[in-house]
Amino acid sequence: xxxxxxxxxxxxxxxxxxxxxxxxxxxxxxxxxxxxxxxxxxxxxxxxxxxxxxxxxxxxxxxxxxxxxxxxxxxxxxxxxxxxxxxxxxxxxxxxxxxxxxxxxxxxxxxxxxxxxxxxxxxxxxxxxxxxxxxxxxxxxxxxxxxxxxxxxxxxxxxxxxxxxxxxxxxxxxxxxxxxxxxxxxxxxxxxxxxxxxxxxxxxxxxxxxxxxxxxxxxxxxxxxxxxxxxxxxxxxxxxxxxxxxxxxxxxxxxxxxxxxxxxxxxxxxxxxxxxxxxxxxxxxxxxxxxxxxxxxxxxxxxxxxxxxxxxxxxxxxxxxxxxxxxxxxxxxxxxxxxxxxxxxxxxxxxxxx
Amino acid sequence: xxxxxxxxxxxxxxxxxxxxxxxxxxxxxxxxxxxxxxxxxxxxxxxxxxxxxxxxxxxxxxxxxxxxxxxxxxxxxxxxxxxxxxxxxxxxxxxxxxxxxxxxxxxxxxxxxxxxxxxxxxxxxxxxxxxxxxxxxxxxxxxxxxxxxxxxxxxxxxxxxxxxxxxxxxxxxxxxxxxxxxxxxxxxxxxxxxxxxxxxx
Numbered sequence: 001x002x003x004x005x006x007x008x009x010x011x012x013x014x015x016x017x018x019x020x021x022x023x024x025x026x027x028x029x030x031x032x033x034x035x036x037x038x039x040x041x042x043x044x045x046x047x048x049x050x051x052x053x054x055x056x057x058x059x060x061x062x063x064x065x066x067x068x069x070x071x072x073x074x075x076x077x078x079x080x081x082x083x084x085x086x087x088x089x090x091x092x093x094x095x096x097x098x099x100x101x102x103x104x105x106x107x108x109x110x111x112x113x114x115x116x117x118x119x120x121x122x123x124x125x126x127x128x129x130x131x132x133x134x135x136x137x138x139x140x141x142x143x144x145x146x147x148x149x150x151x152x153x154x155x156x157x158x159x160x161x162x163x164x165x166x167x168x169x170x171x172x173x174x175x176x177x178x179x180x181x182x183x184x185x186x187x188x189x190x191x192x193x194x195x196x197x198x199x200x201x202x203x204x205x206x207x208x209x210x211x212x213x214x215x216x217x218x219x220x221x222x223x224x225x226x227x228x229x230x231x232x233x234x235x236x237x238x239x240x241x242x243x244x245x246x247x248x249x250x251x252x253x254x255x256x257x258x259x260x261x262x263x264x265x266x267x268x269x270x271x272x273x274x275x276x277x278x279x280x281x282x283x284x285x286x287x288x289x290x291x292x293x294x295x296x297x298x299x300x301x302x303x304x305x306x307x308x309x310x311x312x313x314x315x316x317x318x319x320x321x322x323x324x325x326x327x328x329x330x331x332x333x334x335x336x337x338x339x340x341x342x343x344x345x346x347x348x349x350x351x352x353x354x
Numbered sequence: 355x356x357x358x359x360x361x362x363x364x365x366x367x368x369x370x371x372x373x374x375x376x377x378x379x380x381x382x383x384x385x386x387x388x389x390x391x392x393x394x395x396x397x398x399x400x401x402x403x404x405x406x407x408x409x410x411x412x413x414x415x416x417x418x419x420x421x422x423x424x425x426x427x428x429x430x431x432x433x434x435x436x437x438x439x440x441x442x443x444x445x446x447x448x449x450x451x452x453x454x455x456x457x458x459x460x461x462x463x464x465x466x467x468x469x470x471x472x473x474x475x476x477x478x479x480x481x482x483x484x485x486x487x488x489x490x491x492x493x494x495x496x497x498x499x500x501x502x503x504x505x506x507x508x509x510x511x512x513x514x515x516x517x518x519x520x521x522x523x524x525x526x527x528x529x530x531x532x533x534x535x536x537x538x539x540x541x542x543x544x545x546x547x548x549x550x551x552x553x554x555x
Contacts, residue, residue, distance in 0.1 A: 140534075141537050252530070273535050280523050280527045281527040282523035291531055291535050300528040311520070319525065319528070332524055
């Protein structure tokens with residue numbers, strides 16, 4: 001459904017049109033007059049330039065990490081009332097997002113979907129309740145509400161510094177406010193990056209975009225209104241007294257993994273956070289299951305019996321999917337990573353030798 | 355009802371902008387409203403977005419509610435203000451475990467199939483098919499296909515739909531496990547020596 005061509009695609013194409021002829025001339029010049037750089041020039045110039053860029057890079061990274069942490073703290077400490085839109089593929093979903101901290105330090109956060117069947121999530125410190133107009137409500141013990149903003153944004157940068165570095169890019173204007181643009185980039189170019197715009201005066205997250213290695217925007221969250229107050233709003237305070245639905249019974253995590261498996265390749269920073277054997281949603285097929293996270297990107301690894309006609313599937317997007325046969329098994333990885341990365345991980349799976 | 359009106363209706367169904375006055379006159383006409391619903395349903399089915407069981411006519415109820423609303427000039431009540439007494443927030447009396455996490459709506463699976471006469475020269479899709487797996491209490495997850503290498507899901511008939519179901523299954527299950535894992539991560543952070551037992555290393 002990508003019928004609309006966004007302005008930046010057009011801009012890029014225009015740029016190519018302008019640059020291409022100039023580059024062709026340059027190339028022609030280069031081939032007709034091969035110019036070897038003189039060794040003396042290189043020797044004198046290189047150390048100074050690389051030194052200055054290094055220290056520049058260092059300071060931009062320190063600044064970037066400071067802005068990231070400022071945003072993380074703002075998401076935990078600010079009393080805000082905001083609206084945002086979440087865009088993924090050709091879908092766009094509006095949300096309302098309210099957060100407050102009471103005098104005794106109790107945090108209340110509310111996220112509500114504004115389109116379609118009603119959906120609300122309410123967080124009370126480390127207790128999150130999910131309500132949906134079409135489903136039974138339930139609660140979970142977690143201090144991060146599951147929504148369009150990546151869970152990693154609610155943790156200090158330290159938690160993801162193994163796999164990512166963050167660079168301060170510069171200033172910008174978002175929602176008519178002065179904003180700081182920072183970029184979270186993977187160290188090994190095996191995963192997606194994030195562009196983040198932080199409000200300079202409050203530290204609030206104003207906009208974020210998930211960006212592929214090629215620079216394509218895969219997913220975006222953009223605030224459309226923001227009110228920041230000194231105190232928790234009365235409306236939010238009222239929600240403290242609400243009786244909450246029961247905690248979820250995680251029955252899918254009771255059975256241990258059945259087979260013995262080894263991954264021969266895993267990008268740096270990924271850790272196993274969950275493993276079990278469970279019947280999958282929708283099809284009910286039994287699978288050995290592993291969930292890995294690097295603090296921002298997450299992927300699920302499924303090993304299931306090979307069906308008669310099990311397809312090989314490759315899908316790339318904000319969530320990619322790779323599925324292929326390995327001996328008698330179907331190996332599938334789903335996660336917020338480039339297709340090439342999950343393919344390489346899946347291909348590295350071997351039955352563990354005892 | 356005239357053909358002109360039907361034209362407007364079909365423009366509306368296709369998500370095109372129509373004149374506000376035309377829209378007003380259409381909404382006043384019961385026959386037009388019913389026609390719109392049929393168009394909308396047909397359009398959803400064509401796009402394979404239909405959610406059987408949810409094709410409920412609420413327009414009459416909404417109209418009644420709008421009529422009963424107090425004047426719009428009154429300060430609009432914040433939608434959560436009646437919070438504490440709202441049945442919305444009330445925990446369910448009986449808690450069906452299986453239904454809770456496992457309850458998932460899969461919406462907007464844009465089925466992509468070539469008709470026999472189209473399947474000739476240009477196999478390249480003008481539109482990317484789109485899967486959307488939306489776990490309740492989670493975030494929608496549409497994924498567009500990258501130039502599909504082997505495209506078994508483009509197969510027609512029962513086999514193709516089985517494969518689509520399998521792909522959905524992975525996306526939906528992934529979202530569920532992600533949400534459930536947040537509980538554990540918190541627990542693990544609280545007692546850091548609590549390591550998962552089986553680990554593919």
